[in-house]
Amino acid sequence: MTRWPRSYPFALIIALIALIPVAVLATLATDSADMFDSRNLQVLNNTLLLMLLTAFGSIVIGVPLAILTTYVYLPWRRFWVVLLAAPLALPSYLGAFTFYAAFGPGGELETISGITTPRFNGLIGTAIVMALYTYPFVLLTTRASLASLDAGQVNAARTLGLSLFRSIILVVLPRIKNGIAAGSLLAALYALSDFGTPAIMNFDTFTRVIYVEYNAFGLSQAAMLSLQLMVIVGLVLILESRVKGTQEQPGRHLMLWPGKWQLGLMLASTLPVVLMAIFLPLTIFFLWLWRDGSGNFEITYAWNSAHASILAAIFAVVVALPVAYAAIQGKAGRIMERITYIGFGVPGIVMGTALVYVGLKLPFLYQTLGLLVLAYVLRFLPLAVGTIRSTSEGIDSSLVNAARVLGASPNEAFKRVTLPLTMRGLVAGAALVFLEAMRELPATLLLGPTGFETLATYLWRVYEAGYFGMAAVPGLLLILISGLGLALMFSGEKWNELKQL
Amino acid sequence: MQRRTFLHSMALFGALGVCPSLLANSVSGSANAISVEQLPELKGELTLYLGRGEGGLYEDVLNAIKKRNPSFKLNIRRGPTAALANAIVAEAKAGVRRADLFWAVDSGAIGLVSGAGLAQSLPKDLISQLKPEFQFSNWIPVTGxxxxxxxxxxxxxxxxxxxxxxxxxxxxxxxxxxxxxxxxxxxxxxxxxxxxxxxxxxxxxxxxxxxxxxxxxxxxxxxxxxxxxxxxxxxxxxxxxxxxxxxxxxxxxxxxxxxxxxxVNASGIVALKEGDLAANFIRYLLTQEVQSYLASEAYEIPLVGNVAPPKGLPTLDTISPxxxxxxxxxxxxxxxxxxxxxxxx
Structure with a gap:
């Protein structure tokens, strides 16, 4: 029998912990009688359509933007990267809500300009909003793959007469499949588990049915439906794992120097995305702030949000490292990694309730910050695992072997070779977890210490009561702090780029 | 922002003269809506599960109660009513009781908690403050x-x-x-x-x-x-x-x-632990001051005595529920x- 890679025991423990909520749901679901209602077929159909359209939309927006921001020489490049990744700092439910308030007859846009705009709702409306707020996943994972791709092959293809466009399609895209797939997988899982956006856009998905059952005190039925949703999540995960990456020599990546008007055209083409995903919600929030004032908001909410999210980001990265390495080292590791993805596909309210049961088994943890951080880690671990894995896959294993031949212990090789090379993935993963934890609502409400208010819980309070003018200050602060998280993420990237040059 | 909260709580309990609507209500109020002045001081600690968001108006009420009772500590957990009801039942099953009170947005959640045998019965004189159709033995409707x-x-x-x-x-x-x-x-x-x-x-x-x-x-x-x-x-x-x-x-x-x-439905509060403190806390919610504040600011229907209904809504006796x-x-x-x-x- 061959020896297990060192990361396996850790990854196994983490995978088992990730399975605990599933076990809780299975126990809760045993009370329930109805397995599957034929009416749910329509909902299932809606859910799958939304998932596919969201994944598709996020690729259509995310991949070109990734190529633009990685391979094209842009003035103030970092500004553009941060701007285009900024929708990550905006929770999609805020986006959906401002879209709802802005468009349509009687919406804010009509009030301001007098022009009646079409409504944003149904499948198409939901998919557009979802794609606008999930494409940064694709943008970031694709950028990570692009950055570690040696330009030599593209240059060779172009020397042999292939046009630039075709060489990108034929030579670059196939090699970044993994990065694109990792990002669109996250987008798809997000579409599966998000409740707020389809609810506001008035579109029936699985999460809505679960939510209706849950609110009608049909906990066991909600648990059963969540398990069914998990089957879909599982199928998506299996599909994604079929996409195989290729090992490459790292090198300096491609850089294009377009003319002035070409550059202008490229940047102008990003305008609709920026306007819709960032400018519109911000404008609506400032409008509300100006109209309704700040309400009884307290600044400690922002501190609570940031504090819990930073802890979650740090722990998620620490936990994600062995899982990501296990995934690279073998098939069993790959399975363990897949298991940790389950949390991302479970609707927050169900996950929150499942963890209440877990917490009650450990009364010293129940209603402490510790349990809340654990919940964040379980839910958002895949974000860290995905980014760390996709950067580590790009690392040439011969570097580690060389270090070992030169006498470094496995630990030293890891610390001095592997870890620095994965730094970008670590920082990006931590930032993604931070951003998601900042906006997480149901688990925060159910699991945080009593009296623990965050920006998201305050937003919920005022939205639920119909005072959404008061959402302006916490909404803007949430965006601001998330923006700082993003900036941090890109400062990590700069550090890495400097080393490459 | 702190200042605004402070002003709210002052208006609510302290300086009645500051707020004209409160003054008007306290003049015309009926005999059976009790004023906070008549209530015993709260001493001790309670944990309240609050099953609704509310843009700070409940917050003002709870802050005012805390301010009036310096040796009373109130811990508040907010969440969707159904989620909190599920959590309370799960806590009871696991023998980890954290909540002393549950303030739910609708009577369905109250039914779930009392159906699990967790609602404590409440003193008769407290129940009798409510209009007859809102009197129940183990929960108190707060607003309608x-x-x-x-x-x-x-x-x-x-x-x-x-x-x-x-x-x-x-x-x-x-x-x-x-x-x-x-x-x-x-x-x-x-x-x-x-x-x-x-x-x-x-x-x-x-x-x-x-x-x-x-x-x-x-x-x-x-x-x-x-x-x-x-x-x-x-x-x-x-x-x-x-x-x-x-x-x-x-x-x-x-x-x-x-x-x-x-x-006409009601939000309501349940006591999950026995004891006078929880019941006395509920008394505060049924005072003239709190009921008329929730009516004028949150547009909820008061259920005690003759506290005036919110502006823009006919009184309950002109509607035939x-x-x-x-x-x-x-x-x-x-x-x-x-x-x-x-x-x-």
Missing amino acids: RIRTLPYNTERLSADKIPDNIMELPESGLSIGWAPAYASFQSFVTAMRLIAGENATADWLKRMNDKATRYAGELGVVMAVERGEVDLGLANHYYTLRLKSGKPNARVNLAFTQNDAGCL PKVDLTKLADLRPTLSLMRKAGVL
Whole structure:
């Protein structure tokens, strides 16, 4: 029998912990009688359509933007990267809500300009909003793959007469499949588990049915439906794992120097995305702030949000490292990694309730910050695992072997070779977890210490009561702090780029 | 921001003269609404599970209570009512009791908690402060809400609206509703109890062809105001709050007569642990000051004595709400299965 890679025991423990909520749901679901209602077929159909359209939309927006921001020489490049990744700092439910308030007859846009705009709702409306707020996943994972791709092959293809466009399609895209797939997988899982956006856009998905059952005190039925949703999540995960990456020599990546008007055209083409995903919600929030004032908001909410999210980001990265390495080292590791993805596909309210049961088994943890951080880690671990894995896959294993031949212990090789090379993935993963934890609502409400208010819980309070003018200050602060998280993420990237040059 | 909260709490309990509406209420108030001045001081610590968001108005009430009772510590956990009810039941099963009080947004959640045998019985003199139809042995309704028909004032006038909820589908009006919303489901439960299963199922089917679905009742009222639909089904306070922020809003309230369409439901509070402290805390919620504050600021219906109803809403005795035992509204399963069969959910 061959020896297990060192990361396996850790990854196994983490995978088992990730399975605990599933076990809780299975126990809760045993009370329930109805397995599957034929009416749910329509909902299932809606859910799958939304998932596919969201994944598709996020690729259509995310991949070109990734190529633009990685391979094209842009003035103030970092500004553009941060701007285009900024929708990550905006929770999609805020986006959906401002879209709802802005468009349509009687919406804010009509009030301001007098022009009646079409409504944003149904499948198409939901998919557009979802794609606008999930494409940064694709943008970031694709950028990570692009950055570690040696330009030599593209240059060779172009020397042999292939046009630039075709060489990108034929030579670059196939090699970044993994990065694109990792990002669109996250987008798809997000579409599966998000409740707020389809609810506001008035579109029936699985999460809505679960939510209706849950609110009608049909906990066991909600648990059963969540398990069914998990089957879909599982199928998506299996599909994604079929996409195989290729090992490459790292090198300096491609850089294009377009003319002035070409550059202008490229940047102008990003305008609709920026306007819709960032400018519109911000404008609506400032409008509300100006109209309704700040309400009884307290600044400690922002501190609570940031504090819990930073802890979650740090722990998620620490936990994600062995899982990501296990995934690279073998098939069993790959399975363990897949298991940790389950949390991302479970609707927050169900996950929150499942963890209440877990917490009650450990009364010293129940209603402490510790349990809340654990919940964040379980839910958002895949974000860290995905980014760390996709950067580590790009690392040439011969570097580690060389270090070992030169006498470094496995630990030293890891610390001095592997870890620095994965730094970008670590920082990006931590930032993604931070951003998601900042906006997480149901688990925060159910699991945080009593009296623990965050920006998201305050937003919920005022939205639920119909005072959404008061959402302006916490909404803007949430965006601001998330923006700082993003900036941090890109400062990590700069550090890495400097080393490459 | 701190200052504003402070001013609110001052207005609420301290300087009555500062706030004209409170002054007016305390002059005209009836004998059976007790003032905070008559209540014992709270000493000790309680944990309250608060089953609703509320944009700071409940916060003001709770802050004012804390301010008045310096040696009383109140821990608050907020969350969706259903989630907190589930958590309370789970906690009780695991023997980890954290909540002393549960303030729920609708009576269905109260039914779940008391059905699990967790609601403590409350002192008689506390219960008797409420209007007779709101007296129950193990929970206290805090404020009421009434089912209404908000309508777009540009598209129709009140006389075009049937005063019988059962005739609504044939009125020729376009209708907005939010079937997934807890208050709507309580209303259907009431209809089931009043008109019977078959009539309710039939009504749901007829309505389903005419109605546009929204996620919540705030959405319904907004849609009515925007003219997306002629009329909606919603709790009264969404319309009143919308109008307070937008005085020229194109929406007004209509009521049906003596059927589930004008059901009066209540938010309520349950004591989960025995003891005087929890009961005395509840007494504060039923005072003249808190009841009239919630009426004037949150547009909720006071349920104690003669505290005036919120502005823009007729008094309860001019509306003819149906007589329904509110605790029976907790029986949601048959309602959901009716709604599902009718294709509404």
